[in-house]
Amino acid sequence: MSVVSAANCEALAQKPEAMNYRAFGRTGLMVSALSMGCMRLGEDQEANTRVVARALELGVNYFETTRWYCGGQCQHRTAPGLAGKTRGVIVSGKCGIGPDSTAYGFRQEIERQLDILGLTHFKFFQVGWFSWGMMPHLLKRGGVLDALRVARDEGLVQFVGFTGHDTAENFIKCLETGLFDSMTVPYSLINRTYEGTIRRAGELGVGVVAMCPVAGGTLACESSVLKEALGLDLPTTEMALRFVLANPHVSTACSGMTSAGMVEQNACTVKAAGVAGSSEDHARMCAGLEKLRAAFGARLCTACRYCMPCPRGVDIPRHMELHRNWKAFGLADITRRQLDGVPADRAIELCNACGECEKKCPNQIPVRKALRELRRLRGKGAKTVAAPQA
Template sequence: MEKRNYRNTGAEISLLGFGCMRLPRIDPEKQDINFAQAQELIDMAYAQGVNYFDTAYMYHGGQSELFIGQALKKYPRDSFYLANKMPVWMAETKEDVDRIFQDQLKKCGVDYFDFYLCHSLNRGHWKRLREFGVYEYLSEQKKAGKIRQLGFSFHDKPDLMEEILQTYTWDFAQIQLNYLDWDMQNAKRQYELLEAHGLPCIVMEPVRGGALATLSPEAAALLKEADPTRSIASWALRYAASLPNVMTVLSGMSTPEQVQDNLQTMTPFVPLSQEETALVYRAARLYLESRTVPCTACRYCMDCPAGVDIPLMFQIFNRFKMTENGADARSAFAAAGEEKQAAHCVSCRKCTQHCPQLIDIPERLKEVEELARRVSR
């Protein structure tokens, strides 16, 4: 496993990081983690050199922290790096910030976090962070040794990132970076800003919630033709890891096959050549022509007051766009249940303010509704 030196401190971080947001579940419809299966994945990754593990307060409905704390207990505390995050939007008062942080230490069963992030900063969350003195609170925790490195994860426009970087001193930052978002969501500009500020970059969503692990049939064929031995997902991981200021690439792994494939990609790591980079951009263009919804299934938009299961609706829609299989879409809509259908959306727009992908959810749900109607005829 390739390791990268964190800011010349001697800390060697694995180029592949384990994201604990898509762990194996007992029931695919529910958030509950299958602890035994998930432990196997962690053990597999750790045995082959993965030493960076990333969790958050709301992953798996709060269970991810409990799980990872338990899963890593058998390993020496100084043999891995644990990252966690402060969800400012879940704090109603300043006191909540302290309560959440203390709760996180307890749930993970640790005395300190190696990396700690202000979670998912956008304009609204940034405002709240400043109102509640969250940075100042976390800096105190850092002084007290409860946090080793303090950073933020980011989902907004580069001008806000510039403001955040100029307002406080940070140790690192985490951005959504992949070959689709390099231009589409200004990942290039964000990456350059971090580089200019001397901050290591942690990559989230390198395969965009799985979309870049499958692509559209035409785009996938292009990559398969170039190298039939490599998985489609491996191109996306290599794209992100080829950037020199990237410290680790997080992957939310759910199966032993995914873990194995990612380990193989990073061991040894071979950066993309210029020709290969041009090829993934061609694949991205083909994929975009398929008009799928760029949903990563993060569920930040949930719960919808009208009962719509937003990520599930987009998942069914996207699968149809890839396969054109109307019978499959019809049974998937039926299995979802009447109460979760896109048709219930009342366009209140409560969800859109939480979507890191800036998807116009009610507008795109109209397309889903239309599809559901069409396949049920």
């Protein structure tokens, strides 16, 4: 892969042709390799408009939105930057479903989101926070699928996708129904849970939106461990985007960008990554990550959640994820900050080392040892606090 220096990055980012485009599955659409997730837009509307406008200037043509982000303000904050500039742009909407979802209610939601954004139609509308267990709610007579089919026939929605956090195996089953044109799942250097699912989507012609390509900001911190493993002397954020875009089955990397500078830097990285994903580059980077995994040990948490619920309320999977990020990937500083962000009623200080989690762990992971190490990293010793009363 080519490398773009800081000296020519700014000049490169000024050019609309700096953006690369990829086939969006079987839809016939071409999508920018870099896309914008609008869930992180803030309260400064002038700043929001500048970010969206800069993304458009640099060729970003996919914007992921929903009425439910930003305390209900996401689409209100996105719309001014898109106003009058949506020709050739793919704006997606999204809504969750449940047992009480009806065709009428879902149709009303589609129309409401179109109205907020000032659009006449969605090129993509996503069934949000989806899982295989929700399939009956989607398929029931007079339900969501009926609403989407009518909306498609009437030109309000062109394509249908899903997004969520179910198991990789369950999402493959969702893909194989043939109901969906796109899938949006988290994918990054340190979260490869859906790698096989992404490959299956590619085989089926389903477009793939890789969300959280820098792991929700975790990979904004430098990691010499990852640099050595991948053989790239680049900022960790840039390595993260390159990894995602090297996967030939990924259509676009969806980043929650909040400043024009962030858009410009990411556009620069996308240009350097090339038009199409390289199977060879991706395989080489995966091999480096597998060596890291092997060095960390075979007993690595797979987030199966068999350890839950914890009798004391500790969020064990989240803490095991943070432990892995620290120990395997060298991300100590961000891990310490993220530990401070865990709610008190789920924090490691609640652990009394009862060992119930280890009895249930299929990989025989020494969970108590990992939690003790996290306590030391956080600098709070072995202190325990009382469990919340029921």
